[in-house]
Amino acid sequence: MSSDPLVIFTPSGKRGHFAVGTPILTAARQLGVDLDSVCGGRGICSKCQITPGFGEFPKHKVTVRDGALSEWNKVEQRYQDKRGLKEGRRLGCQATVQGDVVIDVPPESQVHKQVVRKRAEARDIVLNPSTRLFYVEVAEPDMHDPSGDLERLQNALRDQWALENVTADLHIFQQMQPILRKGAWKVTVAVNLGDAENPARIMHIWPGYYDGTVYGLAVDLGSTTIAAHLCDLQTGEVVASSGVMNPQIRFGEDLMSRVSYSMMNASGADEMTRAVREGMCALFEQIAEEGGIDRGLIVDAVFVCNPVMHHLFLGIDPFELGQAPFALATSNALRLRAVDLDLNIHPSARVYLLPCIAGHVGADAAAVALSEAPDKSEDLVLVVDVGTNAEILLGNKEKVLACSSPTGPAFEGAQISSGQRAAPGAIERVEIDPATKVARFKVIGSDLWSDEDGFDDAIATTGVTGICGSGIIEMVAEMRMQGIVDAPGLIGTAEQTGSANVFADGRTNSYLVYDGTAAGGPRITVTNRDIREIQMAKAALYSGARLLMDKFGVDKVDRVVLAGAFGAHISTKHAMVLGMIPDAPLDKVTSAGNAAGTGARIALLNTAARGEIEQTVRQIHKIETAIEPRFQEHFVNASAIPNAVEPFPILNSIVTLPNETFNTGGGGEAEGGGRRRRRAR
């Protein structure tokens, strides 16, 4: 037994004997305790704050007496005066061991701190970012032993931080010399720690101690919208979240029409590449402004997207994705430079794209797999990411299957007569009165129902502008529940339905939701064509899930996770009325929010997760719906709309009730719709 004092760290439980006078930071480093430091123990950064415990610690069989640490010193006092230290805190680089002591490392002093996710069932993210800050003191140039400034900086990183073979991009060479001199040879360096393909790399240099942070972006590049989280890479916090429309929409609402555009126009793919990159830059400008940060401090970005977006973003013609065998140019994860993608962030910023699973199952599905981890699930979980395409994962820790299904953009409010994207003024909640068959609704931006007092004032600025994706789901489901739509999907006449809001509209009927024309606003209706769009979308979604269940050899799943920005807003009840997903117990259907975006955020904050998901994706079994006859079969069968949500806890029996059917031609039309539907991935 050593006669040196015993130092015990919590929460890790690591312990060791250290000579009197050893700084706590030094002890922590020697034991491999996760205690942060940017300045390397020089009393500048205060990242190494610790909380010493005093008194009896029966669990550790130790008594900590007063004087177990050195006295509060002037460096700590200076920091206290300037910034303030929390009660009971000391600086780990200043406080030295004087006797047996128990040291607690608070979460904010840990490098690999846990980033807590909002959902109870989700695993927390362990912070392990690509880029960290290091304060170093660099040797001055010596004419008698000439060497470059960069080489002396590299030596400092090696000697002071054990960082070996750190390289630098050209712009670092270009900027480094005045910064080193301004900082009197003391600088803070942001170092990207490297990965399987790339060595560690100096990203940025600041003179002296830099009391700031660097940022990363987790980007979900969707066909319709591009959304991003801006994250602080030192704390893992989301500093801002923002989204823009994908400017490619002007080349086609759905993916297939964009693939067609590139086939019909020689420079079509190039135009779309330019458009999406410009949209990306606009988003980055916007999010940096919202976060109140300098865009030049964004040093890392992770992208998730479907394969067509993936290729167009990279400048690859998506031609091959439009036809069998749907060959991707590249399916593996990609590690690129932001400048090669014309992105307006830090000039050395690195970009990571998650791997694609197959020609129709993209990096977005991989991100969902990373976030929802079906491969780690004990029970059989169906994960459905609802967007312009649905990515569907089914599995447990034994096996995971994946496919994609061409739902089309109806669930995002597109191709719907009064549809619009989710934005203030859009109808998002609907209830139809069983007696009057009149709809009341809520719009985004207001908590009031449309028939409540003050609604008109609440929407004065936005108006009522259209119906968003979740609104149209509720609308159609409510129409079905109140007998306005029959099981095959036809809107009855005013007479058949008993609703004064139904009106003849050409060869079919439509339903009036809201008439704002008196005040110069829109007249919002649901047409029978809208119903058809929703039917086809939900049938595609359902068929994909059924196909995976066939392949897995099961008739039911243990639980369902609805992902997608849309999945977060969807009413589970209404989704079930529509028959979007296979049978599952009501309480086992949960929403995961934007799981693809979360997966991107995990890959951004924890570089180890990148290798993990690459491994997982290699093990996922891919099912190509386009060549599976059963997919088409399921699709045809799934176009009808059930209506019973209660009293049955098991939903989506696809049996239609003949007495609720206005006419039987609708089924045939739905089948026709299935046949003429293009692959739109």
Next chain:
Amino acid sequence: MSSDPLVIFTPSGKRGHFAVGTPILTAARQLGVDLDSVCGGRGICSKCQITPGFGEFPKHKVTVRDGALSEWNKVEQRYQDKRGLKEGRRLGCQATVQGDVVIDVPPESQVHKQVVRKRAEARDIVLNPSTRLFYVEVAEPDMHDPSGDLERLQNALRDQWALENVTADLHIFQQMQPILRKGAWKVTVAVNLGDAENPARIMHIWPGYYDGTVYGLAVDLGSTTIAAHLCDLQTGEVVASSGVMNPQIRFGEDLMSRVSYSMMNASGADEMTRAVREGMCALFEQIAEEGGIDRGLIVDAVFVCNPVMHHLFLGIDPFELGQAPFALATSNALRLRAVDLDLNIHPSARVYLLPCIAGHVGADAAAVALSEAPDKSEDLVLVVDVGTNAEILLGNKEKVLACSSPTGPAFEGAQISSGQRAAPGAIERVEIDPATKVARFKVIGSDLWSDEDGFDDAIATTGVTGICGSGIIEMVAEMRMQGIVDAPGLIGTAEQTGSANVFADGRTNSYLVYDGTAAGGPRITVTNRDIREIQMAKAALYSGARLLMDKFGVDKVDRVVLAGAFGAHISTKHAMVLGMIPDAPLDKVTSAGNAAGTGARIALLNTAARGEIEQTVRQIHKIETAIEPRFQEHFVNASAIPNAVEPFPILNSIVTLPNETFNTGGGGEAEGGGRRRRRAR
């Protein structure tokens, strides 16, 4: 002992027993014999040609009978009909072992063939380029087991060529898919095999078998001129050599004036960076045209240059190089991408810059060290690279010292009244008649002396335009030898010198070399200011060499190598009359031509040499002339011009002969010149 037939390869001497029916290429690969193949033994590329030997081989103790190889087959016949095979040649992939056989691998069938250098004393270059061609057959996409085209191509490279973890740049993703399909999944791939910092990388893809080559550039970026060799990376041959003026000259003739320009103008460094890169692109366009090749096939480029050029080319402000302690931004070798330097070659082309030795001793000196290998020399060698700056190396295999000396551009014909760069019409050879004291000369582009019949016709197109660097050396030396200039450097009067060509020119005298005014041409003279410029240049050169000798602790060297484009044209005799270099036996002074350019070519053709020179440079001792009092001392003492080349085989005794001195004020003026001379590196 195996009963299988014995196969012996020459010149390697490698031998082994192989089953009857084994292709010679297979046997070669198994033994590690250096036998080329691009198509991997498919009978397409014909790179694996071998020459079987028949009869008795007493040295190998083997008798080769007829029928020791399989019969000439139809693949060989097809190749014979189409291209022709040399007498006695077979294709190594077609001919199979049938009995004991001796197989000679001719040089052109070796991958690591020797590239022969013109000079007898120089070591040959072993070809080992960054980029090689590989023909592969790629698996077609499979919907049931989806993977990217790139991943299947990577698998083919791994399985068919044992190339692991080959990556690709973005533009490869963008172009690959149609090429794979055009070649029916058979393609030829140019692969950069990677280095210490970078993984192997696909550079280019051609459909089917590509019967061409790829190229590299060895570039010598000088202050005055940029010169390049365009090399075939499969054969090592120089396809074209070309040069342009460095466009930075408009910002200042010498390096110091360019550093000053960048100090005085906020965007000065940027302007000069743009200028040199544009000049580089112009040169590359020119050299590709001269070589008759597509610039897009240039996949590798090696650059050598002095530190100021190095920094300006990279976009680094050379500010720190203009003042002590002359700190380089980076001194190590650099591996960059051509696009980052705005170069107009292959979009994935890689760039290698040799390491800098010190703030005044650049990558050009490293290249000279690579070419002349003083570190491998048994005897003590002084290597002098004469340019706007002289880089000087002194050493043997025990130790190498290096320094740089600010000779200024006089040796390149600049700052000389009638000076010009080496180009047709420039005077390059001079003789002054001892009796008449009239000069006769030769110009570049003609072999006739100016007093020979037909000279006027020979120069009809070029005229006589000026004096180039080697011409001015000979001119001054001849003037000294014929008593027109005295030891301190003053031109005597017509009376003193007995030359009717001398004329009073302000406060000093000048010498008329050629009067072309009658025919509208120039009047070419040597002024006393020209003499001063040459005196200072040669004194700087001499002093640097002397300083290294002091540091080495020697009074003489075993041999002298004159490098530099200029060094190749210089007359050793005249250089000695001038006293440019320290004492050495006459027959031990050789010219190495453009050794920096050769070093660049070695690093281009043999990637292993890159690691070697990086290692060597780390071991070279750097001497900074600017802080060595003895340098200035040597400089002052060296400004006089000796004149005795014969009968003394040991040259450059700096003793001046008083009876040949017109006046003694000259020495003082030369000293003043030394003092006012700026550091121009």
